[in-house]
Amino acid sequence: MNATVVSATGGPEVLEYTEVPEPSPAPGEVVVDLAAAGVNFIDVYHRKGRYPLTVPFVLGSEGAGTVSAVGADVTEFAVGDKVAWANVLGSYAEKVVVPATQLLPVPDGVDLHTAAAAPLQGMTAHYLTHSVHKVEPGQDVLVHAAAGGMGLLLVQVCKMLGARVIGTVSTEEKEKLARQAGADEVLRYEGFAEAVLELTGAGVHVVYDGVGATTFAGSLQALRTRGMMALYGAASGPVPPVDPMALHDAGSLFLTRPTLRHYTATREELLWRAGDVFGWIASGKLSIVVSERYPLAEARRAHEDLEARRTTGKLLLVP
Template sequence: MRAIVVSATGGPEVLTYTEHPDPVLNPGEVLVDIAAGGVNFIDVYQRMGRYPLSLPFVPGNEGAGTVAAVGEDVRGISVGDTVAWANVMGSYAEKAVVPASHLVAVPDGVTADTAAALMLQGMTAHYLTHSTYEVKPGDDVLVHAAAGGVGLLLTQIAKLRGARVIGTVSTEEKEKLARQAGADEVIRYGGFSEAVRELAGSGVHVVYDGVGAATFDGSIASLRPRGMMALYGQASGPVPPIDPQVLNKGGSLFLTRPTLVHYIATRDELAWRASDLFGWVASGQLQVHISHRYPLAEAARAHEDLEARRTTGKLLLIP
């Protein structure tokens, strides 16, 4: 099969499109012909070596496609089914072997492209709004990078739960997308904490921050007493160590650094989040903005565009 292989960590140029051995199917696993693989910042961190992996490796942490073969001891999954997954490496390829326990069935009314676009970012938005901080009607919510892949989904889901959403963006084009997703207020990053205070008085109930170093201090300053800072990513770089006394001074604040693997730790959690997301898409309550589809061979260009912040919404690789 053809795949993207990383043999040495570094820039986008280390993403090599090449022939690679077909994955071996073991008991409890399913072989999938990949229709689309999602591109995420975690792929960038792994490519750079910020999140070290054994070399060489095939990147990609989510995808969707058609079941080509089923291993021993697999029940409830058949050849020809459309399935999707997250948190399993190897979706930058034509084929992948995925543990059956990590797969979800893609229902009629949801395309494989949409499923691939939803699995990592959609379930991230779901756990942030339903579990990390359970958004309630009337809550004020600050969503950074509101026109990004997670940001657009976070905005829509927070609105479904009755929140007022304040989104940050960097351009007029991104502002339009954030407003289309339902953001009540859209502001620029410069001086955003002051703008938030003007809009939300004592501050917001929760900040969803996937940007990291560049926004962290302002995010803390945007919270009301006993507010929640959910730092779920670090697109601008890691946050330096902080003195916990900062949380005291801000009003007994809460700080968490969540990640998806701990919020789909059981089969029931995975099924719940995927079912909600697919149901909202099928009913028209959730729109998935796929801004770019790249041929698999152009994975390096996808990473360049993502890192340069030239994109909005979701990026997919198509084998």
Template sequence: MHAIVVTTPGGSDALVYTEVPDPVPGPGEVLVDVAAIGVNYTDVYHREGRYPLQAPFVVGSEGAGTVSAVGPDVTGVAVGDRVGWVGVIGSYAEKAVIPAAKAIPLPDDLSFESAAAVLLQGLTAHYLTHSVHAVQPGDDVLVHAAAGGMGLLLTQMTKLRGGRVIGTTSTDEKRKLAREAGADDVIPYEGFADAVRELTGGRGVRVVYDGVGAATFDGSLASLGLRGMMALYGAASGPVPPFDPQRLNQGGSLFLTRPTLAHYTATREELLARAEDVLGWVESGALNVHISRRYPLAEARQAHDDLEGRRTTGKLLLIP
């Protein structure tokens, strides 16, 4: 089979399209013929070595396809099942082995592309808006990169829960997409903390969902109201430097968390409960999945270049 392999971490040229042996499922695992693969910033971090993996490795942690074989001791998943997954390294490939415990059953009328486009970011948006800070009706919420794949889903889920969304974007085209997703106000990054204070009558927001990191961190803290929550779920612009926790006191007894999806899908029951919500909303039309671009698997380098160059909106997919 063909896969995208990283031998030495680095830039996008570290992604090598090559032929590798077909994987074989072991105990508790299933083999999937991959139909669609999600491209995420986590993949960039793995490729760069920011999140180190044992090299060589096949990149990617999200996808969807059809089970073609099952290993020993597998129950509840059978050959022919349509499944999706998140958090399983080795997804940039024509075939992938995943733990049966991480196989998410897909509704028959949900396309593989929609599943691969929504699972990782949809489950992340779910735990952020339902668990890290459970948005309440009337809450003012700041969503950074509101026209990106995560931002569009965060905006929609915040609106489903009755919150008011202030989104940041960098272009007029992205501003339009954020408004179409339900953002109440869309502002540029420059001076966003002052704009947030003005839009909230000086109160600040209840929560900031920040996947940008270093470039927005200070402004995000300054945007929070009394006892506000800073949810730093990513670092697209680079990691946040160490800082004095006393700033949280000075800002109004603020909360800061650096969550990750694995800790909010720690059991299969929690994984399936969140997935049922997200996939159900996609099926019903309550949640719109915006697929920006599709690339052949062999063009993974271009997908990473476009993602890092901020030339995209919505979700990027690789198609084997």
């Protein structure tokens, strides 16, 4: 079978589409024939070595497909089942080995490409809005990169929960997408903190910031007293060290750097979040925007487009 392998960390040029041995499941594991793999910024961090992994490794952490083999002790899944997953390394491959404890059943009414695009960002949107900061009706929320795959989901979920959503984007085209997703106000990045304060008077209750270095200081400025800064990513680069007194001076702010695996720590929590996300999709409450589908062999081009911010919505790799 073929897979995208990283033998040395670096830029998109290190991605090598090559033949690798076909896997077989160990006890507790399942082999899935890939329908599509999601492309995420965590894949970029793995490729660059920002989140170090032992090389060589097959890239990718999210996907969906059909079960083709099950290992001993697997009772929840059978050959032919439609499944999805997130946080499973090795997903840029024609066949993916997934621990059964990490597999998500895909319900009727959700196609496999949508299922591949939903778990990582969908469950991230779920824990950010239900657990990191419980969004409530009437709250003001700031979502950075509101037209990206993650941002579009956050906008929709926050609106579903009754918040007023302010989004930031870089272009007029992206503004249209953010507004279509439900954003009440859409700003450009330059001067966004001042604009947020003018719109809200007191600042927002929570900032969902996956951009990082270029937005962090303004995000703190845009918060109201005792507001929550949820820094869930660093697309523009890592944030420099923070003096805790800066949180004191800005209004006794809260700062967290969460990650999905800590909010899906048990099977029950994983299935709760995924069940809600797939249920919203099946009922039409949540729309997954897949903006580009690349051949699995063209992961390099997908990474180049993602890092250059040439994309909106979700990117998929398809065998």
